Amino acid sequence: MRTDFTPEQLADSATAVAEAVIRKCVHCGFCTATCPTYVLLGDELDSPRGRIYLMQNMLEKEETPSPQVVKHIDRCLSCLSCMTTCPSGVNYMHLVDHARAYIERNYRRPWSERLIRSMLSAVLPYPGRFRVALALARIARPAAPLLGGMRWSRPLAAMLALAPRRSTEQATQETPRPVQQKGRVALLQGCAEPVLKPEVRSATIRLLARLGYQTVLAPGEGCCGALVHHMGREEQALEAARRNVDAWTREIEGGGLDAILITASGCGTTIKDYGFMLRADPAYADRAARVSALAKDISEFLVGSDLPQGDGRGLTIAYHPACSIQHGQKITEAPKRLLERAGYAVRLPAEAHLCCGSAGTYNILQPEIAGQLGDRKAAHIGRLGADVIATGNIGCAMQIGARTATPIAHVVELVDWATGGPAPAALNLPG
Ligand code: SF4
Ligand code: SF4
Numbered sequence: 001m002r003t004d005f006t007p008e009q010l011a012d013s014a015t016a017v018a019e020a021v022i023r024k025c026v027h028c029g030f031c032t033a034t035c036p037t038y039v040l041l042g043d044e045l046d047s048p049r050g051r052i053y054l055m056q057n058m059l060e061k062e063e064t065p066s067p068q069v070v071k072h073i074d075r076c077l078s079c080l081s082c083m084t085t086c087p088s089g090v091n092y093m094h095l096v097d098h099a100r101a102y103i104e105r106n107y108r109r110p111w112s113e114r115l116i117r118s119m120l121s122a123v124l125p126y127p128g129r130f131r132v133a134l135a136l137a138r139i140a141r142p143a144a145p146l147l148g149g150m151r152w153s154r155p156l157a158a159m160l161a162l163a164p165r166r167s168t169e170q171a172t173q174e175t176p177r178p179v180q181q182k183g184r185v186a187l188l189q190g191c192a193e194p195v196l197k198p199e200v201r202s203a204t205i206r207l208l209a210r211l212g213y214q215t216v217l218a219p220g221e222g223c224c225g226a227l228v229h230h231m232g233r234e235e236q237a238l239e240a241a242r243r244n245v246d247a248w249t250r251e252i253e254g255g256g257l258d259a260i261l262i263t264a265s266g267c268g269t270t271i272k273d274y275g276f277m278l279r280a281d282p283a284y285a286d287r288a289a290r291v292s293a294l295a296k297d298i299s300e301f302l303v304g305s306d307l308p309q310g311d312g313r314g315l316t317i318a319y320h321p322a323c324s325i326q327h328g329q330k331i332t333e334a335p336k337r338l339l340e341r342a343g344y345a346v347r348l349p350a351e352a353h354l355c356c357g358s359a360g361t362y363n364i365l366q367p368e369i370a371g372q373l374g375d376r377k378a379a380h381i382g383r384l385g386a387d388v389i390a391t392g393n394i395g396c397a398m399q400i401g402a403r404t405a406t407p408i409a410h411v412v413e414l415v416d417w418a419t420g421g422p423a424p425a426a427l428n429l430p431g
Contacts, residue, residue, distance in 0.1 A: 001022060001023055001024075001025045001026065001027060001052075001056075002023075003019050003022055003023055003056065003060065004060055005019045005059075005060055009059075009060075009062070013279075013280055014098055014101075014280075015059065015098075017094055017098065018055070018059055018094070018095050018098045018099070019059075021090055021091050021092070021094055021095040022052060022055070022056045022095065024088050024089060024090045024091075025049070025052050025086075025088060025090045026088050027049060028087065028088070029047075029049050030085050030086065030087060031047065031048040031049060031081075031082035031085045031086050031090075031092075032044075032047040032048065032049060033085070034081045034082065034084070034085045034353055034354070035047050035048050035081060035082055036077060036079060036081065036354050036355045036357075036373055037075050037076065037077065037369060039354065040369060040372055040373070041075075041369075043072075045072045046072055046075055046076075048082035048086075048090075048092055050072065051072055051073060051076055051096070052090070052092070052095065054069050054072055054073065055073070055095060055096070055099040057069075058099065058102065058103075059098075059099065059102065064106055064107065065102070065103050065106060065107045069103075070103055070107055070109075073096065073099055073100065073103060074365070074366065075366060075369060076096055077323070077355050077357070077359040077362050077373075078093065078096060078230050078359060078360070078362075079323035079327060079354075079355035079359060080092065080093055080269075080323060080324075080327035080328050081323060081327050081353055081354065081355065083327055084326070084327045084330075084353070093273075093328070094276065097229060097230075100230065100231070100232035101232045101233075101234040102232075103232055104231070104232030104233060104234070105232075116364070116365070117231055117365075120227070120231070120361050120364065120365075121227070121228045121231060121233055121236060124191060124192060124223075124227050124361070125191045125222065125223035125225075125227055125228065125240065126191065126222075126223070127191050127192075127194060127195050127222075130191060130192065130195050131195050134195065157367070158363060158364045158367035158370070158371075170194075170198060171189070171194035171195075171198035171201045171202070172198070172201055172202045172205065173217060174205070175205055175209075175214065175215045175216065175217060176205070176206075176209045177209070177214055178208075178209045178210070178211075178212045178213060178214060179212075180212050181212055181213070181214055182211070182212035182213060183212070183213050183214070183258040183259075184213065184214045184216060184255055184256060184257060184258060185208065185213050185214070185215055185216065185257060185258050185259045185260070185261050185301070186215075186216045186217075186218050186221075186248055186251055186257050186259075186260045186261065187201065187204060187205065187208075187215050187216070187217060187260075187261050187262075187263070188221070188224065188244075188260065188261065188262045188263070188264070188267055188271070189201070189217050189218075189221055189222065190222070190223060190224060190262075190264055190267055191222060191223035191224075191227075192227075192264070192394055192395075193263065193264045193394040196394055196397075196398060197394060197397065197410065199413060199424065199425045200263050200394070200410045200412065200413060201263070203410065203412050203413040203416040203417075203421060203424070204261070204263055204298060204412050204416075206416055206421050207302070207412060207415060207416040207419070207421060208261075210419070210420060210421075211302075211305050211306070211307065213258075215261075216251055216255070216257070218247040218248055218250065218251050219247065220243065220246065220247040220250075221243070221244050221247035221248065222240065222243065222244070223240050224240060224241075224244065224262075224267040224270045224271050225237035225238070225239075225240030225241050225244075225270060226266055226267055226269070226270035226360060227360050227361055228240070229270060229277075230359075230360045230361065230362075231361065237270075237277070238277060238278065238281075241270075241274045241277055241278055241284075241288065242278070242281075242284055244271070244274070244291070245274060245278070245284055245287050245288050245291050248260055248291050248294075249287050249290075249291070252290065252291075252294070257294060258294075259294055259295075259296045259301055260291060260294045260295045260296065261296055261297075261298050261301055262295060262296070262297055262298065263298045263392070263410065263412060264392075264393050264394045264395075265297055265322045265324040265325035265328065265329060265331075265392050265393045266322065266324040266328075266360060266393050266394075266395055268295060268296075268297045268324065268325070268328075268329055269324040269328030269329055271291065271292065271295040272292050272295045272329065273292065274288040274289075274291050274292045274295075275288050275289035275291070275292035275293070276292075297325060297329055297331055297334070297392065298392070298411075298412050299325075299331060299334040299335040299338055299392055299411055299412075300329075300331050300334050302334075302338055302412070302415065303333075303334040303337055303338055307338070307341055307342075307415065307419060308419055309341060309342075309343065310341070310342035310343040310344075310415070310418025310419045311343045311418065312342055312343025312344040312345070312418055313343070313418070315344055315345070315387040315388060316344065316345040316346075316347060316384070316385075316386045316387050316388075317339055317344045317345065317346050317347070317386055317387070317388050317389070317390045317414065318347050318348075318349060318381045318384045318386035318388070318389045318390070318406070319335060319336055319339060319346050319347070319348055319389075319390050319391070319411075320349065320352070320356065320377070320381060320389060320390070320391040320396055320400060321335070321348070321352055321391075321392075322356075322391055322392055322393035322395070322396045323355045323359070324393055325392055325393065326352075326353065327353075335390070335392055335411045336348075338411060338415050339390060339411060339414060339415065341415075342414060342415045342417075342418035342419060343418050344414065344418070347384045347386060349377070349380035349381045349383070349384055350380045350383070351376070351377075351380055354373070354376070354377070355373055355377075356373060356374055356377040356396050356399045356400055357369065357370035357371065357372070357373030357374040357377070357399055358370070358374075358393075358395035358396050358398065358399035358400075359395065360395060363395075363399055370399070374399050374400065374402070374403050375403060377399075377400060377403075378400055378403035378404050381400065381404065381406070382404060382406070386406065387406070387407075388406065388407050388408070388409055388414065388424075388426075388427065389404065389406050389407070389408040389409070390408075390409055390410070390411050390414055391408065391410065391411070392410060392411045392412075397410070407424070407426040407427050407428070408426055409424035409426045409427070410424070413425075413426075
C-alpha cells in the first residue's frame with residue numbers, strides 16, 4: 001500500500017516501523033472475516049483493514065485524533081486474529097500499539113474515560129492495590145446494576161460484575177527444590193493472576209518440581225506491562241519491561257536460567273515483545289532481547305518435557321485457546337497435546353479463533369461488545385457439554401467463568417492433577 005510519510009517523519013524509528021507495517025497491507029480484506037468486531041458490528045471501520053486506513057491517515061497527517069477515529073481504535077481488542085489470517089504478514093500489533101501511544105499523547109478523552117483509565121493503570125498492575133480494590137468491589141457489587149444504567153459509569157459496573165465473589169488466598173512464595181535438579185527456570189509472578197487464581201502458581205511450581213526444575217520467583221519482578229501498553233501508556237509499559245528485564249537479568253547472570261515461564265498467555269505475548277519494545281534503548285536492547293528469547297508459555301515448555309501419561313479420570317475438556325496464545329504467540333498444539341497426554345478427551349468450540357471479549361481491560365472499557373463476545377463464546381463452549389473448561393489465560397478464565405456453571409481451570413492445573421497433584425480448586429472436589 002502506498003504511503004505519504006515525509007522523510008522527516010520517517011527519521012523517527014517508531015514512525016518508520018509503522019510505515020513499513022502499513023506498506024505491507026495489500027487491502028485484500030481477508031482479515032475482515034476473522035475480526036471479532038467486524039463480525040459483530042459489520043462496519044469496515046471496525047475491521048483491521050479499516051483501522052489501518054484510519055491509523056495511516058492519523059499518523060501521516062499528524063492530526064489530533066478525532067473522537068470517531070479513537071472510537072474505532074478503542075474498539076479493537078488487540079486479539080491479533082487479523083495477524084493469523086493476513087497473507088501479507090502485516091504486523092498489526094506493532095502498528096496498533098504505536099497508534100494507541102499516539103492517541104494517548106495527542107487526544108484528550110472525556111473526564112469519565114480519563115478517570116477510569118487512570119484508576120485501572122494505578123490499580124491493576126499492583127497486586128496489593130488490586131487485592132484491596134477487589135475487597136471494596138465485593139462490598140460495592142450491589143450497586144453494579146445502578147451504575148450500568150448510566151453510560152459514563154458502565155465500565156465501573158463491568159468492573160464490579162467481574163470481581164470474584166469470594167476472597168482469594170495469597171499466592172505461594174515457596175519454591176521447593178526438586179529431588180534431582182534438571183534445570184532452573186523463572187516463573188512470572190505478574191499482577192492479576194496471583195490475586196485472582198493463586199492456585200495456578202502452586203500447580204505450576206509443584207509440577208515443575210516433579211519434573212526436576214527449580215523455580216525462581218525473581219525479586220523485583222512484577223506486572224509485564226501489557227495492561228497499560230494496550231491503553232497506550234507507553235512509558236509506564238516500558239518502565240515495567242525494564243524492571244522485569246533487570247530482575248531476570250540478575251537471575252540469568254546469577255544462578256542461570258533455562259527459561260522464563262509464563263502462565264498467563266497475555267503476559268507472554270508482551271514479554272516475548274520486550275526485545276522490540278526496548279530496541280531503541282541502548283542500555284536495555286540486548287538484555288531485553290535475551291529475556292524475550294528465554295520467554296516461554298508454560299505449555300510450550302511442558303510439551304517438550306518428559307511428562308508421564310495421565311489417566312484423565314474419564315473427563316472431557318473444552319479447551320479455549322486464548323487469542324494471545326493462538327494469535328499472539330502462534331501456539332496452537334502444545335496445550336491440547338498436554339491435556340491429551342494427561343489422558344483427557346479434548347474438544348474445541350466452534351469459532352475457537354474468535355476472542356472471548358476479555359482482552360486485558362477491554363471487558364471493562366468496552367463492556368457492551370465484550371459482553372456480546374463473552375456470551376457467544378460461552379454458548380459455543382456450552383454446546384460441547386464438557387466436564388471442565390481449560391484455558392491458559394487469566395483474563396479468559398474470568399470472562400468465560402462469569403458466564404458458565406462449568407468449572408474452569410488452567411491447563412497446568414489439569415495436567416498437575418492427572419499426574420499426581422491435587423484437584424483444581426474450581427472443581428470443588430473433597431481432598
Ligand atoms: S489481510 Fe492483511 S493485507 Fe489483507 S487487508 Fe487485512 S491486513 Fe491488509
Ligand atoms: S486485533 Fe482483533 S479486533 Fe483488532 S483489528 Fe485485528 S482482529 Fe480486529
